Amino acid sequence: xxGIFGGTFDPVHNGHLHVAQQVLDRLVLDQVHFLPxxxxxxxxxxxxxAVDRTRMIELALEGREQFKLNTLELKRDGKSHMVDTLREIxxxxxxxxxxxxxxxxxxxxxxxxxxxxEILQLAHLVVCQRPDVELDRAIFSDHxxxxxxxxxxxxxxxxxxxxxxxxxxxxxxxxxxxxxxxSEVQCLHPAVFEYIQDHHLxx
Ligand code: ATP
Numbered sequence: 001x002x003g004i005f006g007g008t009f010d011p012v013h014n015g016h017l018h019v020a021q022q023v024l025d026r027l028v029l030d031q032v033h034f035l036p037x038x039x040x041x042x043x044x045x046x047x048x049x050a051v052d053r054t055r056m057i058e059l060a061l062e063g064r065e066q067f068k069l070n071t072l073e074l075k076r077d078g079k080s081h082m083v084d085t086l087r088e089i090x091x092x093x094x095x096x097x098x099x100x101x102x103x104x105x106x107x108x109x110x111x112x113x114x115x116x117x118e119i120l121q122l123a124h125l126v127v128c129q130r131p132d133v134e135l136d137r138a139i140f141s142d143h144x145x146x147x148x149x150x151x152x153x154x155x156x157x158x159x160x161x162x163x164x165x166x167x168x169x170x171x172x173x174x175x176x177x178x179x180x181x182x183s184e185v186q187c188l189h190p191a192v193f194e195y196i197q198d199h200h201l202x203x
Pocket of ligand 1: 008010101105106129
C-alpha cells in the first residue's frame with residue numbers, strides 16, 4: 001500500500017514530514033512518495049526552481065527509508081494534473097492500494113481539479129486536518145469512511161478523514177520568515193535551511 005503526497009514543496013517543511021509520517025504510521029503504508037509538481041494548476045509559478053525544490057526534498061528525506069522522492073510530474077513537465085499522474089502510478093502498481101494524501105485545504109479544492117471523479121477511481125483519498133481549515137464534508141459525501149474502516153477490500157474510491165495532531169507549518173509562513181531574514185526559521189529541517197541559505201533562495 002503506497003501513499004502519494006503531491007505538492008509544490010516550495011519549500012518542503014516539517015508540516016509535510018509530520019503529515020507523511022502520521023499517515024504512514026496510522027495506515028501502515030509501505031511507502032510515501034513525495035511528488036513535487038512541475039507547474040501547479042491553481043496557483044502561481046513556484047518561487048524555487050524544480051531542481052532546488054527536488055534537492056530540498058532529498059535532503060529532508062535523507063535516512064527515512066519509507067519516504068521516496070517521485071519525479072513523475074517534473075519529468076512530464078507542463079501543468080501538473082493529479083489525475084494524469086495517478087493514471088501513470090496506477091499502471092505501475094496494478095491491484096495495489098494507492099492512498100492520495102491531502103491536507104484539508106487542498107481537499108476542499110478537489111472539485112476544481114481536472115476529473116475529480118476519476119481521481120477517486122484511481123486512489124483512496126486520505127485527508128489530514130490543518131489548523132484553521134474546516135473540512136468540506138459535502139464533497140463526494142457518499143465516499144466518506146471513518147478510520148479504521150478503510151482500506152481493506154477496495155483499493156480505491158474511499159475518502160478517509162484522518163485526525164492528526166495539527167501542525168501549523170506552511171511554505172508561505174516559511175517563505176515570509178526567510179524574506180524577513182529572520183535568524184531562526186522554524187518549520188525547516190536543518191539541512192533544508194542550510195541549502196536555502198547557501199543558494200540564496202526566497203530572499
Ligand atoms: P503554501 O503555503 O505555499 O500554500 P503548503 O504549506 O500548503 O504551501 P504545499 O506543498 O502546497 O505546501 O502542500 C502540499 C500538501 O501538503 C497539500 O495537500 C497541503 O494541504 C498539505 N500540507 C502542507 N502543510 C500542511 C500542514 N501543516 N498540515 C496538514 N497538511 C499540510
